[in-house]
Amino acid sequence: MNLLRNSRKVLAHPFEFFYDIQVEGQAKWRHAIILLVLMAIVHLLKISWTGYTFEGRASYQISVVFETFWLIVPWVTWCISNWAVSAILDGEGKFKDIVVSSAYAMIPYIVLSLPLALFSQILTFDEKYTYFTILYAIYLWVAFLFLMKVKVLHDFQFGKMLWITLLTLLGMLIIWFVGFLIFGLVNQVIDFVIGIMKEIQFRL
Amino acid sequence: MRRSISHWILCFMCLVLIFIIPTSSVYARSPYEGYIWNSRHDAPSINGYLYKDSIDGLNLSSGPFKTPEDIYINESDHIYIADSGNNRIVLLDNQHELIQIYGDAEGPGKLNGPKGIYVKDDGTLFVADTQNSRIAIFDKDGAFKSEILTPSSPLLGANFIFSPSKLIVDKRDYLIVANDGTSSGLLQIDPNGKFKGYFGANMIEFSWARLFVRLFATDEQRAQLATVRPQEFSNLYQDEEGFIWTSTLGAEYNQIKRLSAVGVDTYNPDWTKKYNRKDYGDTFTIGTFDIASFVDLTVDKKGVVTGLDISTGKAFQYDKVRSLLFVFGGLGDQDGLFKTPIAIDQTSDGSLFVLDKTRGRIDRFRTTPFGDLVHHASELFVDGRYAEAKEPWTRVLELNSNYDLAYGAIGKALEKEERWKEAMAFHKKSRVQVNYSTALREYRKQWLRENFGSVVAGIIIVYLLFKFGFPLLRKRLNRKSSSAAMPEFGMKGGFSE
Known part of the structure; x- marks a missing residue:
């Protein structure tokens, strides 16, 4: 029930919520994990529930792995990058607080996506502006919560908040770049090891 | 190892059987598979056209064709073939028997590498006599009538080279000519041989990259840059209503066009809008050859257009509203595939004739049920x-x-x-x-x-719920939660509402 009450608080009083989450014992890993799972489920359901007018893909064209991956991975890299950047530039947030409040910042998406998806079933192209306005409003809300999270958690001024956000995004790109690099190198190493094994097998 | 006699007898009988059983059940399988492009993918489909037979000229008194470039089929299904390698035009009747040969006699009418032909209803033959830089006109009986030489006009520029490759004659008796190396459009030439202006040029799309390069390049660099020209028309076709259809080489989209009397494309809607653009041909986006190169097209009385793509060797058929109906052909050696398909036309019974330049023959395709x-x-x-x-x-x-x-x-x-x-x-x-x-x-x-x-x-009901139901519920919940005495945390800053 704590989760529900917190969620309502994020939607109604975001500043208050981000202050309170920093109190010892308020942020719980459990909540972050539940919200992440919910986020993935909602994202997939949203794709399949959206009316054909606005979602042209057939179900066989949607990959659960792909969709979940590109939802979770940016989120995780955001958390890591935000924590790393703010730790260097005297932010006050703890890693646990950042992760949990980032999960809570996705609440508008979790709560509103499915109603919008169901609503889109009865919308036609003539009302596409209605649909997209609501959709972008949800995204804006989430973005706003993320910004406020950075501001309140690390106790930054407005200008510094924007600067840190920019650096965080840059950090995300670097993390991805390094990730791809490591992926490629590990592939090479595995190939190399397999090659040597084969060679040894061949010689023996 | 000894083998029993019965074993040998069995083997022998099998051999006999192989040779005796008649091969009547053998039939020619089409060398190409039918398919259709649906919204995002190609899907297997049933063939709409199958190979029937070929005309290769070997059994005609005129001898085989040599690198033919164009065919034209008139209303009575007579076939004109621009037999370029032999510098002549061959006319066959609807039974594919030789009627006449044009332009092979010595004299002013001698052709040299003709690449395009058009025949008016009265039988007058117009030949784009490419190597001779002229348009030669023959009458119905094969006698050379007149010629149209390089038109002169300040519009054409000093470096203009008259090298007509394809042509048609419109209802006003104007010649509409696709000239090799001219990208400004089709040439309009009046019956007296005067140049009357360009017609229906292709457009160049605006490009930010080009503008950017132009802005920062020095004069020398700019001179090094290749000038961007609109794509040339590869062929043209006049339908029953007098509309001129064109095919364009090197274009990524809208390769097939129907030009109105003022040269505006009326087959494809407004091309400047991205969603209106159609990639004709195969729409593979992977690989080097991802655009179709249409070299010829033909349109039937109902407005069904068939374009011939030289890069895949396939013919693509579209209905009046640009939907793909059938694909047939391909590159290869079997009957039904082509080496260098260069021209296409159709007879009144709906058969399609594809001219193969390298093989020097015409392949006939019939519709399937x-x-x-x-x-x-x-x-x-x-x-x-x-x-x-x-x-x-x-x-x-x-x-x-x-x-x-x-x-x-x-x-x-x-x-x-x-x-x-x-x-x-x-x-x-x-x-x-x-x-x-x-x-x-x-x-x-x-x-x-x-x-x-x-x-x-x-x-x-919803209104009543919001007006009375929810407030009641909330009141009750609040009473409960206040009695549960939740711990409260103080505010840090002045952000509370």
Whole structure:
């Protein structure tokens, strides 16, 4: 029930919520994990529930792995990058607080996506502006919560908040770049090891 | 190792059987598989055209063709062949027997590498005599009549080289000529040989990258840059109504066009809008050769256009509203495939003739029963007779459920019958979101009309719930939660409301 009450608080009083989450014992890993799972489920359901007018893909064209991956991975890299950047530039947030409040910042998406998806079933192209306005409003809300999270958690001024956000995004790109690099190198190493094994097998 | 006698007898009998059993059950399988491009993928389909036979000129007294460049089939199905390698035009009748040869006699009418031909209804033959830089005109009986030499006009510029490759003669007796190396459009030449202006040039798309390079390049660098020119027309065709159809080489989209009297494309809608652009031919986006190179096209009386793509060696057939109907042909050695398909035309019975330049022969393709069925259905459909078209389209789907065009067409027919819900299902199958949306709008209206009472009742109930139900619930919940005495945390800053 704590989760529900917190969620309502994020939607109604975001500043208050981000202050309170920093109190010892308020942020719980459990909540972050539940919200992440919910986020993935909602994202997939949203794709399949959206009316054909606005979602042209057939179900066989949607990959659960792909969709979940590109939802979770940016989120995780955001958390890591935000924590790393703010730790260097005297932010006050703890890693646990950042992760949990980032999960809570996705609440508008979790709560509103499915109603919008169901609503889109009865919308036609003539009302596409209605649909997209609501959709972008949800995204804006989430973005706003993320910004406020950075501001309140690390106790930054407005200008510094924007600067840190920019650096965080840059950090995300670097993390991805390094990730791809490591992926490629590990592939090479595995190939190399397999090659040597084969060679040894061949010689023996 | 000894083998029993019975073993040898068995072997012998098997051998005998192999040679005795008649090979009557052997039939020619088409060397190409039928397929269709649906909304995002290509899907297996049934062939609409199959190879029938070839004309290679070997059994004609005129001898074999040599690198022929063009064919023209007139209303009585006589076939004119621009036999470029032999510098002549060969005329065959509808039984493919030789009637006449043009332009092989010494004299002013001697042709040199003719690349294009056009025949007027009265039998006058116009030849784009490419190597001679002229247009030669022959009368019906094969006598050389006149010629049109390099037109002179300040519009053409000083470096203009007259090298006509394809031509038609329009209803005003003006010649419309596709000139090799001219990208400003088709040449309009009046019957007296005077240049009357360009016609229907292709456009160049605006490009930020080009503008950027132009802005920062020095004069020398700018001189090094290749000038961007509009793409040249590769061929042209005049349909029954006098519209001129063109095919363009090197274009990524809208390679097939129907030009109006003022040279505006009326086949494709406004090309400046990205969603209106159509990639004709195979739309593979991977690989080097991702655009089709249409070298010729032909249009039948119903407006069905067939374009010939030299890079894949396939012919693509589209209906009046740009939907792909059939693909046939390909590159290869078997009958039905081509080496260098260069020209296409059709007879009045719907057979398509494809000219293969390297092989020097003409391949004839006949429609299959499935092809005839689709043509019939498509003809009704593009005329807007959706209800009549429903039955043939249903049969199309019975034969080939991959034919997405049919789902959309049946959806339209159902719309006419005001069966919106079923129409929605069919439009969803045809994967056209706009049509689905239209059907949905009508279905919504219909549903609201039918369920007006319950809708009003529902609204009233929801209103009452919000007005009285929820406040009551909240009051009760609040009472409970306050009695549970939740721990409260203080504020840090002045952000509270």
